[in-house]
Amino acid sequence: MEIFAQNSFINDSYIISLVLFNNVSNSSEIRNMAIKREINATLLKPQAIVDSFQVLLAANKALSNYLGKTMYTKSLHSEIIFSLSASRSITESFKNFGVENDANSILIVEISEKDKSSIDEICSRVRGDPVKVDSIGTFTNIPVIKQLYKIDESELAHSNLNDVVYSRMAAKEFVNY
């Protein structure tokens, strides 16, 4: 199993771990564990993700809000989902980026202090095939991305999709799309 782990650039003593699963057969079980906080991680819909950078930006933003006590949501891990979304509605963010009960693939994101990661244990609960996080692009659903981030075809004439996604996330608190 490949764990894609990176230091946070907000605070060096935190680490962000990503694991991608395909052919998952117990999504609803995993989802319930996350809701009950039995596992401390965020479960994302890979179809709504363009690359790992997008997720790392959201995770860092969430960590900054967590450490600065300026979170919009109730937990660090739900704040990641909120930060990913271009919408300021928490419900909508979860609907758009969270996994559904019948999901076939899941991107797991964990933020933890260094040496306190429980990503191995979390992953051991998932019945599915771990795949390289680098392959996230093969899951990306571009029409869905364009719709979620309200990206117009004309914008893509002069900038690339990923860059538009990053800036949509960055400015969502104060720019309306």
Added chain:
Amino acid sequence: MSESHVQEEGFLFQGAEARVYKKTLYGKQIIIKERFSKKYRHPVLDSHLTDQRLKSEVRAILKCSSCGIKTPVIYMVDFNSSKIYMEYIAESITIRDYIENFLKDGGNINELASLGRQMGKLIGSLHANGIIHGDLTTSNILIKSKESGCDLIPIDFGLSSLGRLPEDQGVDLYVLERAMLSTHLNSEKLFEELLDEYRLSFQGGLEALNKLSEVRMRGRKRTMVG
């Protein structure tokens, strides 16, 4: 299992309002612009102003990019530390350095007419789209060559505002004129080329130029009489 992709901070420069760093973040070269607090201001007012300016800077940059004007990609806005994380424009130099290098290599400033026209077109399209840069100088526009010709990329929207008032457009041009004439010797003709192209580039161009001559007479600040 973790790999540190955050390199040591590289300090680039400091202005009156912010410090600028260059960093490599998860394999991408980025610029961090950090606004610092002003100790002479009341803390509550200070943090409010800082947040507002972060927002207005990002709004202007995003407005540009949605209008097809190339600007740095915004990666993240962190209000907790008053930082904007944005794209580092690789292989670019400021127009100021470009002109200076050109002159150093024995060029004549009047040979740069096409650069002047391209600048006029850029500023015209900023104004046409309701963006007032607020601090136009040859240091605040980057030039990056591409397959055919070059891209001009405006940066530092820290003093920008959104609006279409000919007055503001005139002041924007006036600030650039003063900056150019004082930075680059004999750049009068270059600036004229710029204005010629500017006038043609959008509908309100002529009106803004009329305001410019008004502003030249009285200076940047409006006269407060009556």
